[in-house]
Each structure stands twice: as C-alpha cells, then as structure tokens.
Amino acid sequence: MSYFIYARKSRKDADLEALGIDVLERHITTLLELAKTLSLPIGAIYREVVSGDSIDSRPVMSQVMAEVESCMWDGCLVMDVDRLARGDTIDQGRVQRAFFYSNTKIVTPNKTYDPANEYDNEYFEFSLFMSRREYATIKRRMQRGRERSSSDGYYVGNIPPYGWRRVIAPDGKHFSLAPDPTESPVLDLMYDLCGNKQYGYQKACTHMAEMGILSRSGRPFTPSTLKGIISNPANIGKVRWGHRKTVRTVKDGKISRSRPHSSDYILADAVWPPRISADLFQRANHPKGSCSAPVRDDRxxxxxxxxxxxxxxxxxxxxxxxxxxxxxxxxxxxxxxxxxxxxxxxxxxxxxxxxxxxxxxxxxxxxxxxxxxxxxxxxxxxxxxxxxxxxxxxxxxxxxxxxxxxxxxxxxxxxxxxxxxxxxxxxxxxxxxxxxxxxxxxxxxxxxxxxxxxxxxxxxxxxxxxxxxxxxxxxxxxxxxxxxxxxxxxxxxxxxxxxxxxxxxxxxxx
Incomplete structure (x- = not known):
C-alpha cells in the first residue's frame, strides 16, 4: 500500500483563482515535495472541484472514503484537515471513524495525524470542529450579503432568468440584468400569447414549437417551464430572493432536500427597468382553467x-x-x-x-x-x-x-x-x-x-x-x-x- 494526495478547492481560494493561479495544481506540487521530503510513496492523486456541504455531494470524496474504509491506503496527504470535511458533525464523524478504524494516517505540511496516537486523534477532532465553525461563519456571512444585495435591488443569482443576461451594476460591485438580444423577443412573445391572447400554457408551448422556438436546453418549452418564466418578478423590475428555500429532513437516517414555495421571502425593487408592465404580468399569470390539478399528498x-x-x-x-x-x-x-x-x-x-x-x-x-x-x-x-x-x-x-x-x-x-x-x-x-x-x-x-x-x-x-x-x-x-x-x-x-x-x-x- 501507499499514500494518496487529496486536493480540494475552497471558497477562500477564489481570490487566487481570479488571478489565474491554479490552486489545485499548486497544492499538489506542494504535497509532492512533502512526499519527497518524507519519502512517502504516492499511489494516486485525487482532485475535487465540487464544493458541497456534505460528503455525499462530493463524488471524489465519496470515492476516497470508500477506499479508506476498505484499508487501501497507508495514509493521505492533504493541505489542511478541513479540506477533508467541513460538513456537519455526522460527516466529521464519518471521516474520523474511517481514518481511525482503517489506521490511515493524515499528513499535512504542518502536522502528521497518526490514528494510533490518542493525542493526535483528539487534536484531529478539535481541528474538524473548528473548521466547521469557520465554515458556518463564512456561509452565514455570505448569506447575509446575498440578502442585503437583494434588498438593495441587485441580482445575486449565478444564472440569469430567461430573456435576460447578467451584467455589472453601475456601482461596479454588484450584478444587474439587461435584456438578452436573442431571448428577450421570445419573452415578449410568451407574455403576448398568455396575457393578450389568453393562451393556455400548453397551447402557447405548442405555438412556439411550431415556430421552431426552443428552450435553452434545445428542447421545446414545457408548460411548467413556461409558467416559471412568465411568473418571474424580474420581468417587472423586481428582485425575489428566498422564495424557495432548501428544507432538509431526515428519513430512514438519510438527509433529503426539498424546495417548497415559501411565503417569507424578499421582494424588492430592482436596479434594472421592467420589461413587462404589471398589468400584462398579472393577466399572463391569471389562471385560465386549463391547468391540471396539483398532486395532493393527502390522497x-x-x-x-x-x-x-x-x-x-x-x-x-x-x-x-x-x-x-x-x-x-x-x-x-x-x-x-x-x-x-x-x-x-x-x-x-x-x-x-x-x-x-x-x-x-x-x-x-x-x-x-x-x-x-x-x-x-x-x-x-x-x-x-x-x-x-x-x-x-x-x-x-x-x-x-x-x-x-x-x-x-x-x-x-x-x-x-x-x-x-x-x-x-x-x-x-x-x-x-x-x-x-x-x-x-x-x-x-x-x-x-x-x-x-x-x-x-x-x-x-x-x-x-x-x-x-x-x-x-x-x-x-x-x-x-x-x-x-x-x-x-x-x-x-x-x-x-x-x-x-x-x-x-x-x-x-x-
């Protein structure tokens, strides 16, 4: 058996990435030099580019955990222990238990954690706890920043809504929206069909399909997609944030996530001008009696x-x-x-x-x-x-x-x-x-x-x-x-x- 290298991007690496520095390759080079210094044989290098709150949402880490639990490795080289787990106490416990029972060492540039050493285990557990506190603090600060920007009328999403493109706001620090030259005429057509001509969602989708108009995925529009587009308040110059918050529940020991509609959300005036009038927006979203009945959980x-x-x-x-x-x-x-x-x-x-x-x-x-x-x-x-x-x-x-x-x-x-x-x-x-x-x-x-x-x-x-x-x-x-x-x-x-x-x-x- 030998050692493996695990490198994962973190939110704090974003500044270096913006300067054109490949953080993962930089970390791997450092860890290879460390392996050379300690004469550690390297059997594999794992790169994680996906950021997630849990191990299950990080495919490379899930593979690493499976290999560690099967005692495939003598040890792991990583820049910091918080690169392994910054999730909740369950994920931290999974990491600690996997490395402890498989007797897999964790080697960092600052310290080597030996599972056979009681004090190393205690320090490793404390390091995971502190990394979780730091992660929760950073996440809470970022969430408050998004809420503040939304309240001020700026767009905080990564993907712009249909009919718009994301641009830099006049202050140079935030994002705004501007009409997309290709999609905005289609957006106007949607409101004309559903608002002025009073087409149902399915009839409007059929009409656009006959015209050869496709969605971003290259497929014809569906009624649910059309409904979501024309009900977006960004089209009337509004910013909506927190309308569908992620709700986590535990069932059979596994965490499931859902995004139900919430009544407690931010709705503020946007910094960009509206493209659709409020009257047309209301008429387009008025029920026309052609929608199928929603699925009821009580039946x-x-x-x-x-x-x-x-x-x-x-x-x-x-x-x-x-x-x-x-x-x-x-x-x-x-x-x-x-x-x-x-x-x-x-x-x-x-x-x-x-x-x-x-x-x-x-x-x-x-x-x-x-x-x-x-x-x-x-x-x-x-x-x-x-x-x-x-x-x-x-x-x-x-x-x-x-x-x-x-x-x-x-x-x-x-x-x-x-x-x-x-x-x-x-x-x-x-x-x-x-x-x-x-x-x-x-x-x-x-x-x-x-x-x-x-x-x-x-x-x-x-x-x-x-x-x-x-x-x-x-x-x-x-x-x-x-x-x-x-x-x-x-x-x-x-x-x-x-x-x-x-x-x-x-x-x-x-």
Whole structure:
C-alpha cells in the first residue's frame, strides 16, 4: 500500500483563482515535495472541484472514503484537515471513524495525524470542529450579503432568468440584468400569447414549437417551464430572493432536500427597468382553467404505473387521465402535444405487464446460472487480475523513481515531471481496478438476486388481485426500474387490442 494526495478547492481560494493561479495544481506540487521530503510513496492523486456541504455531494470524496474504509491506503496527504470535511458533525464523524478504524494516517505540511496516537486523534477532532465553525461563519456571512444585495435591488443569482443576461451594476460591485438580444423577443412573445391572447400554457408551448422556438436546453418549452418564466418578478423590475428555500429532513437516517414555495421571502425593487408592465404580468399569470390539478399528498395514488412508465419518443414520464363520459376508463398519456405517442388504457397496459412477468418467471425459474453469465464472471475476474498486475508493476516503477531522486540521477524538475506522469498512470490503473471490481461485484450480486427476484414476482402475481392501487405501485417499484412505452398509431374503430410495445427494465439483468 501507499499514500494518496487529496486536493480540494475552497471558497477562500477564489481570490487566487481570479488571478489565474491554479490552486489545485499548486497544492499538489506542494504535497509532492512533502512526499519527497518524507519519502512517502504516492499511489494516486485525487482532485475535487465540487464544493458541497456534505460528503455525499462530493463524488471524489465519496470515492476516497470508500477506499479508506476498505484499508487501501497507508495514509493521505492533504493541505489542511478541513479540506477533508467541513460538513456537519455526522460527516466529521464519518471521516474520523474511517481514518481511525482503517489506521490511515493524515499528513499535512504542518502536522502528521497518526490514528494510533490518542493525542493526535483528539487534536484531529478539535481541528474538524473548528473548521466547521469557520465554515458556518463564512456561509452565514455570505448569506447575509446575498440578502442585503437583494434588498438593495441587485441580482445575486449565478444564472440569469430567461430573456435576460447578467451584467455589472453601475456601482461596479454588484450584478444587474439587461435584456438578452436573442431571448428577450421570445419573452415578449410568451407574455403576448398568455396575457393578450389568453393562451393556455400548453397551447402557447405548442405555438412556439411550431415556430421552431426552443428552450435553452434545445428542447421545446414545457408548460411548467413556461409558467416559471412568465411568473418571474424580474420581468417587472423586481428582485425575489428566498422564495424557495432548501428544507432538509431526515428519513430512514438519510438527509433529503426539498424546495417548497415559501411565503417569507424578499421582494424588492430592482436596479434594472421592467420589461413587462404589471398589468400584462398579472393577466399572463391569471389562471385560465386549463391547468391540471396539483398532486395532493393527502390522497392515495390512483395510478398503478405512477413514476414507472416513460414515453419511448420523448423520454418523459406518462401520466394518468381519469375516466369521463366519453372514455369511461383511465388512460395513460404523454401530456406533451409535440410528442407522437398515443395514449393507452391502463387496464390494457396492466394485462400486458402481468403477461411479461409470467414470461419472465417461465424463462428464469428453473435456471440458476446462464452460460453467458458464467463466462462474464470469468472474463471480469481476469480483467481485475490484469489491472492488479499492472498496478504492482507501476508501484515498482514508483520506488525506482524515488531511488533515482535520492541518488541524484534525477533533478527536482525531472522528478516532478516523471512523477506526475507516473501518478497519472497509477491513478488511471486504480480507477480501472475499482471500476472492474465494481462491475464484477455487481454481476455477482445481480446473479444472486435473480434467485430472489423470481419468487417475488410469483408472490406479486398471486396477491395482485387483492392489492390496492398504492400497494400495486409500491410493489412494482421494488421489482421494476422503468417501463418504456411505444405506441404511435391510434386504434381503429372497433379494434379491441391496441398495437403497442413495452420494454421493461427489471432491477436484475434480463
């Protein structure tokens, strides 16, 4: 085993980044020099460019934690301990526990933390606590600054609203908005359609799609996107801040985030002039009776395929259209008019899915392991062994590299150049090993899961007639990842069975 380098950007590095200094590379160079001084073998270099409050929101740190917990490394080189964790006490505890139980050292330019030393553990815990206090103070100060700037009428968001572009305010310190030459005519058209002509959101989206007008993502506008654009008070010269604050809740030990609409928010006069009159803004946002009813949390699910069936043409989730006088049965539809997909009766789709489950059971019930699965496992095991041999060879080359440095054969510049090249190869090899191991473990787990999947399918079929709609939906989500639905031709008069296809993605291999 060897040591790895972890480098992460911080908010306090923003000033250096503005001067054109690559902070990450600067830190990595410093840590490589430290490794040379201490004769520490470097096996990988990890760069984190994502800033987040928690470990789960930082993908590279999540990978590092998994490797540390599996005792892959002797130690970690980092500029400061607060680069590892500045989250809450749970994240700090995860970091401390991972390094403590795996006996992984933490080496910084100022101090080396040895998990076997009781005093080092106490100092490490205190350093994490102080870094959290500093982070909370900085975050609170930044939040107050955003609130103050919003109250003064300046724009504090990173992405400007549709129809606008972000510009420097007259004071030279804040940001304002100015009409975007490309998007502002489209914004005027939206208000004309919804405010003057009283189009519904869907009709307005269809009209713009026929004109070839696309959103920033390159796709046609959707009713929800259109509603969010024309309801933005920035169009009438107002600044809104805190309208949808992030609310964190704990469920089953995991933190979930939501952004509900808040009644307590800042609404101030902006420094930029309004583009839309207040009267037109109000008329455009007045309900026209064409909006679908909002989903109510106090009512049970009435669609057994809720969140499961996607349109194969546009990839969006299909929704239930309840029965009425002309069609006395529920229909599953793709609600976007530009999509060619035709709706299907829910009871007909239900029968097709049950038939798919029966066929799946017949195919796999008596098969413990398919020949292709056995071949896949053998091939993936061979791939893992090949990458591990390559990794061992690279580690020997790294030892020789340090020997050449100590003997004076390599200068400092040549050592760093060749060390960086070798470390890139070591890192790539380690990534290949982890990817191959994950692929192998996933294949083995899915093969073992097949033995459990088939009995669960049989139990579901046996209990299907006695289950309620919410229970059916929950049971299907346990077994099925998604269902891709294809139907582009309408039923002919008197046609009993629809011409459609479903592609079911179970949570095990097909």
């Amino acid at each position: 049970p699910i009435q669609n057994i395929f809720a969140g499961l069936v996607r349109c194969s043409q546009c990839g969006r989730l299909m929704v239930r259209k309840k029965a009425h006088t002309k069609t006395p049965y529920d229909i599953l539809i793709c609600q976007y008019t530009e999509c060619p997909t035709v709706g299907i009766r829910i009871d007909e789709l239900e029968l097709a899915l049950l038939e798919w489950l029966r066929n799946y059971i017949d195919k796999y019930e008596l098969t413990d392991a398919l020949p292709e699965d056995v071949e896949n496992v053998a091939a993936k095991e061979a791939i893992v062994k090949n990458f591990e041999k390559e990794h061992e060879t690279l580690l020997k080359q790294r030892e020789s590299l340090f020997d050449f440095l100590e003997q004076g054969i390599y200068t400092k510049e040549i050592f760093i150049e060749r060390s960086n090249a070798l470390e890139r190869r070591v890192k790539e090899c380690m990534e290949h090993i982890i990817s191959a191991q994950n692929d192998l473990h996933a294949t083995l787990a899915l093969q073992a899961n097949r033995k459990n999947f088939v009995p669960r399918c049989k139990n579901l079929l046996g209990e299907w007639g006695r289950l309620t709609i919410p229970e059916k939906n929950s049971a299907l989500k346990v077994l099925i990842e998604k269902i891709m639905f294809t139907k582009t031709k309408r039923n002919k008069k008197g046609q009993d069975r629809s011409d459609f296809e479903i592609d079911v993605f179970p949570k095990v291999p097909k």
